[in-house]
Each structure stands twice: as C-alpha cells, then as structure tokens.
Amino acid sequence: MLPLDAEHVLRPVRAGDGVALAKAYSANREHLAPWEPLRPEDFFTTAWQEDDARRCVDDAAAGRSIRFVIESTDGEIRGRVNLNNIVRGAFRSADLGYWVDATQLRRGLASRGVAEVAAYARDELRLHRIQAATLLHNLASQRVLVGTGFERIGLAPRYLRIAGEWQDHLLFQLLLEEPLSVPREHP
Template sequence: MLRLDAEHTLRPVESGDGPALARAYLANRAHLAPWEPTRDEAFFTDAWQEEDAQRCVADAAAGRSIRFLILSADDEIRGRINLNNIVRGAFWSADLGYWIDASRLRRGLGTRAVSQVAAYAQGELKLHRLQAATLLHNIGSQRVLLENGFERIGSAPKYLRIAGEWQDHILFQRLLEEPLSSRSERP
C-alpha cells in the first residue's frame, strides 16, 4: 500500500473489492459518464464489479495489467488508476488510465496517484514507457499528465468510443528512464 497524502492510499485491486467498486461507480455515475464508455446497468452491480476485480487480480498475476484503487481514510474508493496492456518484448510499455471521485477533484490527488504509479511502473515493472490519452476537452487530465512529465505526442481521430460516440483524443507519453527535467527543457 502506498500513501498519497494524509487521507489517501493506493493499493492494487483485490478479490472482494466488488461491492466497494460498485458503490464508487454508482456514486460517480454522472461524473464519469462523459469520460467513459457507455455502461449498462449490470456494470453498477456488486456481482459485475466482483467478477471484474477477480479479472484484475488474474491479469496482474499474468503481467497483462495492474489496476490500483485510491482509498480514503474511511476505506472508501475515491478513484482508480490502471496500467493496462502491459507489453514486454521490444516495447516495455503500458497504457495509463485513471479517474478521481467527484468529491475529491482539484486537490492534487490525481497528480499524486499518477506520480506513484509511474514510479511503480519504472521501479517494479521496469517499463520503458507509459502512454495516456485524453479527450480534447479534458484539460484537468491533461494538466495531471503534464505535471507528471508526460509529453503530448499527437492526436488520434475517433480513438475511443466514449459516452456512446467515437471521440478524438490527445496522446501523451512518458519515457520513464529520462529525468523529468530533461523533458521540460525540450523546445
């Protein structure tokens, strides 16, 4: 378990997290709807979330992904941050995704969580690169990435089906071996 601040910790998803995940997704349903794929009613149930938690555990054991929960002091889920599509071989890369509870926005929680997970990706997983994508108008998420040393590397038209529509995204990457200062000095 990693400490993010006095009120929040970060830990991998575990079997048994389904009910807490269902509560978190239900509480944030309207908040997340513009940023995520369209969800059916089953997604918000304890059973669906528990099956997904068990898939997360299996995927982590197989080295395919690792998904983390952001927990508050009262052990409630206040966000999630994922390293998906972990690829080795010549790539040594993963896709980063995250969300923060609507009640915890603009407190730096996302920035701290991304920092911790990037350090984990570099130190524990020995990855070379992280990639992330944001909707064009998701300025808050873009700030989180930029504050964590990610660079904008391009755009992808109709990249992901979000809120029921294929939407354009801005692509970011962070090369984990490079010090943050070397990236900030580039033109």
C-alpha cells in the same frame, strides 16, 4: 500500499473490492459518464464489480495489467489508476487510465496517483514508457499528465468510443528513464 496524502492510499485492486467499487462507480456515474464508454446497468452492481476485481487480480498475476484503487481512510474507494495492455519485449510499454471521485477533485490525488503508478511501472515492472489519451476538451486530465512529466505526442482521430461516440483524443507519453516529476501534496 502507497500513501498519497494523510487520508488516501494507493493499492492494487483485490478480490473483495466489489462492494466498494460498485458504491464508488454508482456515486460517480454522472461524473464519469462523459469520459468513459457507455456502461451497461449491471456494471454498477456488486456482482459485476467483484467479477471484475477478480479479473484485475488474475490480469496482474499474468502481467497483462495492474489496476490500483485510491482508498480513503474510511475504506471508501475514491478513484482508480490503471496500467492496461502491458507489453514486454522491445516495446516495454503500457496504457494509463485514471479517475478521481467527484468529491475529491482539485486535491492533487490524480497527480500523485499517476506519479506513484509511473514510479511503480519504472521500478517494479521495468517498463520503458507509459501512454495516456485524453479527450480534446479534458483539460483537467491534460494538466495532470503534463504536471507529472508526460509530453503530448499527437492527435488520434476517432480513437476511443467514449459516451457512445468515436471521439478524437490527444496522446501523451512518459519515458520512464527520465527523472519522474512527483507533485507535492495540495493543502
């Protein structure tokens, strides 16, 4: 577990997280809808989330991905930071995704979570780079990326199917050989 502030830690998803994940996704359903793929109704159930938590554990063990939760001291899940599509060999890269609970915005949790996961990718996974994509109008997410050292590398037309539509995304990368920018805790 990695502390993010006095009230939150970052830790890998583990079996048994289904109840807390279902609660977090249900509470943030409206908040996340504009930024995510359309979700089937069963996505918000404990059973679906527990099955997914087990897949996360299996994927981490196989080196395909590692997914983290932002957990508050009361045991509630307040966000996620994921490294997906880990590729080894000459590429040594992964895709980054993240979200923070609507009640926890503008506290620096996303920035600190992204910085910690980037350090993990560099130090533990020995990756060379991380790529992230944001919708063109997701300025808050772009601020998180730039603030943690990512650089914009291009525009990807119709890149991902988000909120039911193929949407353009801005692409960012972080080369992990560079010193990482670790944001300070917000008051």
